[in-house]
Amino acid sequence: MSDTVVVGLDVGGTSTRAVALSLAGERLGTGRGGGGNPTSHGAERAAAELLTALRGALAGVDPARVRAGVIGLAGAGRLLADPAGRAAFDQAWAQAGLRCAYAVHGDALVAYASGTAAPDGTVLIAGTGAIAAQVRDLRLDRVADGHGWLLGDAGSGFWLGREAVRRLLADLDRGTSPGPLGARVLTELLGSVEVADRPRGTVDALVQAVTRRPPVELARLAPLVVTAAVEGEPVATGLIDEAAAHLVESVSRIRPADAVEPIVLGGGLLTGDTPLAAAVRAEAERRWPDAPVRTAGDGAAAAAWLAALDLPGVTDPVALHALLVPPTA
Template sequence: MPVERPLPEPRGTVVLIPAGALVLGGDLGGTSTRIAIADLEGNVVGRGAAAGGNPTSHPASAAANFGQAIQQALAGLDPAHPVDPAMVKTAVIGVAGGSALSRPEVRAQFDAAWSGAGLVCEPQYIGDLEVAFASGTPAADGAVLIAGTGSNAGLVRDHRLVRTADGHGWLLGDDGSGFWLGREAMRSVLRALDLGEPIGPLGEAVVRAVLPNRDETAVAEREGYDRLRDDLIRTVNSRPPVLLAELARTVVTACDAGDETAYALVKRAAELLTETVGRLRTTSDNGPLVLAGSVAGESSPVGRLIRQSIRDHFDGEVLTARDGVGGATWLALGALDPGLASGENHTRLVTPPA
């Protein structure tokens, strides 16, 4: 028996949502793939997780991880009661690097993982900015800033992304991101070595992170400085550039320990991220701003400075993104029926499980 919940569709069609209908939310990032399935009251009935699902870098493995996480979620929280794929009526999936899904050969791999799990509804793929915003607030309008390995910002109207700033990638932008912090930390070390100056606590931490097996006694000699510079340059250039983002943790730790060079980098990162937000917002905007990503987190010194800077420059609440897959699942409820996108369901879905 269908629930008497009419769902308006395009061209005036009215569809009744069947009893027992479910929705699916997904959060596909560079390091993890997460899927949640929920009922119409916002209760999660299935969860799945796998390795990275970003389709840009490794589409085949990303699609495989996507399929694995779906299968895990369909198994249900209670093994005695698996989820019926036919009851999943809407799906919203946030994807980092989602533009790769516009390539037919990549989309085909994701479609195969989807249909192979027995799912029949059409998945809606959206960007990670929309998912991050929805995870932080049930508001329809506002802005969102993600600062992790990369950085980008978005303006949201009626739960949809209408404009973006930065997100240009490590070569062209991502100002203030983890990659930016790592690159600038390395540049500060190389600059000191060029000048024959002490590299300081941050520089020593960078050297230990990049060259963990190096004999540090060589650093004390002038020729040791030359060798150190060459070793750093050779090692960094032999690895994928994005791995410089791993040095962001080194910068944050040094900043918290009182290193002046690290603090200067953290302060500049916060300024750049505030400028990115400023490309989208004006001083009269009063919608919430949701901050997401490890660099913008509340425990990060960059995150703390961003929050203060944002409050100094813009009106509106500054909120922290919560469970991304929960935000996507809440959006899926709203796609099925706007009335289901309630504040209560939002709280239930974005609060991580104990």
């Protein structure tokens, strides 16, 4: 056992992270690759980034010591259903010198496991999109939202960006001056806070500026809302509260009202000390007062922990989690 190494990978849209850990919790190596989501980048490209990250993590490790691995990624189900994609991942795994099997899990499960060792609970992720899932026996169970920007993703980065533009357009319709958040949005989209003498000209310019890009790019306005909310801007704080209510409503679709299992918050908008994370935490603690609310942390380490659980001789998953996965709030 003391010689055993596990490998975990967290494959995201902008980076791929890998870690090699001993079962005593020694961090034997880490590696990093570019964005590797097979849905958005293609399985070949994703597998290449996976290999880069794996080679980094295994630089000082005898690959024969690695007994198990887990790859966490968005769209895991689609990868597993695609023989060519699966073959590309198999090949990268072998090229890294690994002979053990590996499992593929959804990024939501890995985010969950990065925040808790509890086998049952809830994970809520808000980044560009938004999705909530119940976890049962460390497997994803029921899911809420994740319906994409056109039909869902309520409370996501896309939602925040779109609502910020909508509030600005409503102000222009009314003929009132944009507030601080509206001014930030004007500057970002039109390069100036100036409103035309005929505000409808500015309205038309804003609509055109948004509609000539892919809709999902509205999510790049979300940081403006977050920054304005940190400064106490009332429109922004109102949007943050609305977004938090949407996100918790999604959770309540799948989580019983009397549940006490942990809730893990993940995704760019809910990790770190953001006003949306604080608002969601407050609302979740109000609805489920007996449940711990945790923040997602090191996904690669959580993936390595999930890999270790299947090894013979691993009898105390909670103790192993404490050794392998860095603690979070």
